[in-house]
Amino acid sequence: MAFIQTDTFTLRGYETDAFGRLSIPALMNLMQESANRNAIDYKIGINDLAQQGYGWMLMRFRLRMHQYPRYGQTIRVVTYPTFVEKYFIYRDFQVLAEDGTLLADAASTWLVFSTAKRTMVPLPDFIRTLSPPQLTNTLPKLALKPHFQNNPFTPTHQNEVTVGWLSIDQNQHVNNVAYVAWLIESMDDKLLETRELAEIDLVYRTESHRGDRLLVQSVAETDDSLIHRIEQSSLPSGDSGKEVLVAHSRWRVPSS
Missing domain, CATH: 3.10.129.10 (Hotdog Thioesterase)
Incomplete structure (x- = not known):
């Protein structure tokens, strides 16, 4: 049924x-x-x-x-x-x-x-x-590997967050919505005050858990679009952490 x-x-x-x-x-x-x-x-x-x-x-x-x-x-x-x-x-x-x-x-x-x-x-x-x-x-099936996933990425904005209790869901990992909230919170104030999100496209790569430290990064692609990445903070060994999420967002001037 x-x-x-x-x-x-x-x-x-x-x-x-x-x-x-x-x-x-x-x-x-x-x-x-x-x-x-x-x-x-x-x-x-x-x-x-x-x-x-x-x-x-x-x-x-x-x-x-x-x-x-x-x-x-x-x-x-x-x-x-x-x-x-x-x-x-x-x-x-x-x-x-x-x-x-x-x-x-x-x-x-x-x-x-x-x-x-x-x-x-x-x-x-x-x-x-x-x-x-x-x-x-x-709607069409989403590409498993969208174009923005492999674009060159040198972040111009970066925040670090520590995963807390309220970000964990019943599957014992970070809920998918929490990542989007972190991405939006990391945006430039001027962008948030003058634009609205028109589209966001997300690729979830791996889990993260309570206590993990994550880097929330972004770089402008055009005047109205950005590429985002969330990855684990550097490990004690100095190695880079795993890539947790990559995303692409498009922004527009709000209609009156």
Whole structure:
């Protein structure tokens, strides 16, 4: 049986930014909540996987903001799986205004890991046999290795963060939304005050855990786009830490 999840949310003050717009981390959290509910209907939720020694991990996510909802508005988040392969399952999201206007959409790619070995495994049969809805408006699958992943990277901005308790989820690693919050917080004040995020494309490379020290880095690609990287801080041996995430963001002047 195929399931499409639709949830309605009225935006609260703590979910908005300094301009009253829905914040990107808050939106991603709402999307994740809807995805969790949809997974439970399919019997592939966090607890279903944990009972068999598995966990979910987000590998790719691209969010496009068409129009920002604001404090007090009611939105609908719609999500469903689109394709299932040997190693990956794909999921789309739509965010709609009450009148049906498309406010945002997102494509994502997920994998399953062994909680004992902390390594990627093929999708178990109980996931591979699920039936996605037969829809015609699914988003294209995201490239496993997008162009920006291998672009030359010499950061001009860098912050260090230490992973705290509130950034860890039930899979015992940093929740994917926490990384996006760190990226946005690291942006130049002028950019945040005069632009809004139009699109962000993310590649999650490896886990990080409580107590890890991470470098949040960025460099301008053009006047309205940046490349980002999060990596572990240098190890005591002097070696560079692992690359945790790479991303590309595009920014625009807000409409009045």
